[in-house]
Amino acid sequence: MPDVLAYATDNKRCKFHPTTITRREPGPTEVYFDIKYAGICHSDIHTAREEWGPTRFPLVPGHEIAGIVTKVGSEVTKFAVGDKVGVGCFVDSCGACEQCRAGQEQFCTSTTEPPVFTYASIGRDGKPTEGGYSQGITVGQDYVLRIPDSIPFEKAAPLLCAGITTYAPLKRWGAGPGTKVAIIGMGGLGHMGVQIAAAMGAEVTVLSQTMSKEADGRTFGASHYYAMSNKRTAMVLRGEFDLMLCTIAADSDLGAFIGMLKPGGVLADVGLPDKPSKLHLGALADGNKVLAGSMIGGIAETQEMLDFCAEHGLAPQVEIIAGSDITKAYDKVVKSQVRYRFVIDTSTF
Numbered sequence: 086m087p088d089v090l091a092y093a094t095d096n097k098r099c100k101f102h103p104t105t106i107t108r109r110e111p112g113p114t115e116v117y118f119d120i121k122y123a124g125i126c127h128s129d130i131h132t133a134r135e136e137w138g139p140t141r142f143p144l145v146p147g148h149e150i151a152g153i154v155t156k157v158g159s160e161v162t163k164f165a166v167g168d169k170v171g172v173g174c175f176v177d178s179c180g181a182c183e184q185c186r187a188g189q190e191q192f193c194t195s196t197t198e199p200p201v202f203t204y205a206s207i208g209r210d211g212k213p214t215e216g217g218y219s220q221g222i223t224v225g226q227d228y229v230l231r232i233p234d235s236i237p238f239e240k241a242a243p244l245l246c247a248g249i250t251t252y253a254p255l256k257r258w259g260a261g262p263g264t265k266v267a268i269i270g271m272g273g274l275g276h277m278g279v280q281i282a283a284a285m286g287a288e289v290t291v292l293s294q295t296m297s298k299e300a301d302g303r304t305f306g307a308s309h310y311y312a313m314s315n316k317r318t319a320m321v322l323r324g325e326f327d328l329m330l331c332t333i334a335a336d337s338d339l340g341a342f343i344g345m346l347k348p349g350g351v352l353a354d355v356g357l358p359d360k361p362s363k364l365h366l367g368a369l370a371d372g373n374k375v376l377a378g379s380m381i382g383g384i385a386e387t388q389e390m391l392d393f394c395a396e397h398g399l400a401p402q403v404e405i406i407a408g409s410d411i412t413k414a415y416d417k418v419v420k421s422q423v424r425y426r427f428v429i430d431t432s433t434f
Contacts, residue, residue, distance in 0.1 A: 086110055087117070090434040091219035092408045093143040097135040101411040103434060106145060106215050108223045110156070115225050116164050117156040123217035124149030124243035124403075125427040127273065127334050128174075128357070130415050132205055136359040140205060147217025147429075148174040148203040151232060151242040161226050169232040171391075172217070173245035174381050176228045177201035177209060188383040190228075217242075218411065220431045230388050233395035240400040243273065243426040244391060246381065247401060251278035251330065252390040254353040254379035255285060258328045262286035267326045268307070269342065270333035271298050273418075274355060276425040277401055278330050279305040284397040290326070292318070292342075301402075301424070319344060324372075332356050339364045339376070348372035355379050401426045407433035 086107050093104045111117045129146035131137045150172040154164050164170060178185050179195035193200040201208050204216030216222075232241045251274055260266050266287040268278040275291070282289045283306025290309040291302040299310040311318045319341045326345055331337065331354045339362055342352055349372065369376060382390065394400065402425045406414055414427045 087221060089220040091145045092411055093145045094133055095143050097133065099133050099412060099415050106219060108221050111158045111223050113158040113160040115158045115223055116154050116161055116229055117221060117223045118152040118154045118170055119221050120150055120152040120217055120219060120431050121238040122151050122242045123147040123429045123431060125414055125418060126246050127418060130418060131359060141213055144205060145215035145218050146204050149242045149245045150217035150222065151238040163226045164229060171230045171232050171241055171245045172203060172222060172224050173249065173387055175200050175202050176224045188385045190383045191381050218429060220434055228384060230391060233391060235395045236400060239403055239405060239428050242428055243401040243403065244394060247274050247277045247426060248394060249382040249387045249390045250274055250355050252281050253382040253386060254330060254355060255282050258351045258353060260285045260287040260328055264327040265325060267292050267329040269329060269331040271302055272332065272421060273426045274332035276305055278332055279307050280399045284399055326350055334358050336360060340368045343368040343374055346374050351375040351377055353377045353379050403428045405430050
């Protein structure tokens, strides 16, 4: 079994340190690949800081993973040594329940073979899963994604979460020609949401706290840009949008956002703040509006997203960091001091 270098935290103070972890040899239907780059997602921070509940330590996070296949099991048919691949937020599911059969493996409902997430979960071997802040990983072939040649490893990695997290609700709720879409927040998720919605043909507006990223937003494809710190924004944009995608992890005024929807419009949230949100339900009833949530996507849809990004030349804007920078990077993400995704170069371990 290969030992690989990794970075872990031993508690919620998130002081990351080098360590070594053991990966299993690939079974008959599994592949092992060398990890080249791993993105830092805000979900990693929520989990590591126990903001979503107790976490099993030591923790090796990371579910935005890109690398090269170096070993394959005897029955693997989907991949070969040398293939450019990635792994997202989950690495196993039952494959047989209603959700799995519908291509929504992330919502697997099995009680005997529940979904296995890339880290902070329990694998089929009974051991805690460890994520992409490491130099290698073994995964079943059905949960591995093929990265198009045109997307560099370091830009592909964040697509495995930030890309699919924004692509799935934009597709589901009909972003396209003739629709007006607002992206709330333009961080790691939001800047991908702007690009994807624009590529789908929608007229895109960014709602950010300030105007400091306006030039970037327009470069990414936004036609309009507003600051929510301006008290007139909610009034000026009342009844404006068919679809709004909220990507911010902080508390927000849902009522104000819903007021910006057209009748029948949808506010989809992917930001997942750690505290409960409040909403007067009359805001939804007035105009038959919809408040929805979304969580990543299934394997087929994630592959579809990667191919869509390759076709349209879409990619995240990233800052490459070393393993020794992870601790500081967490603080910078929370303070919105990254444009727009930190990606770890695992060769620095």
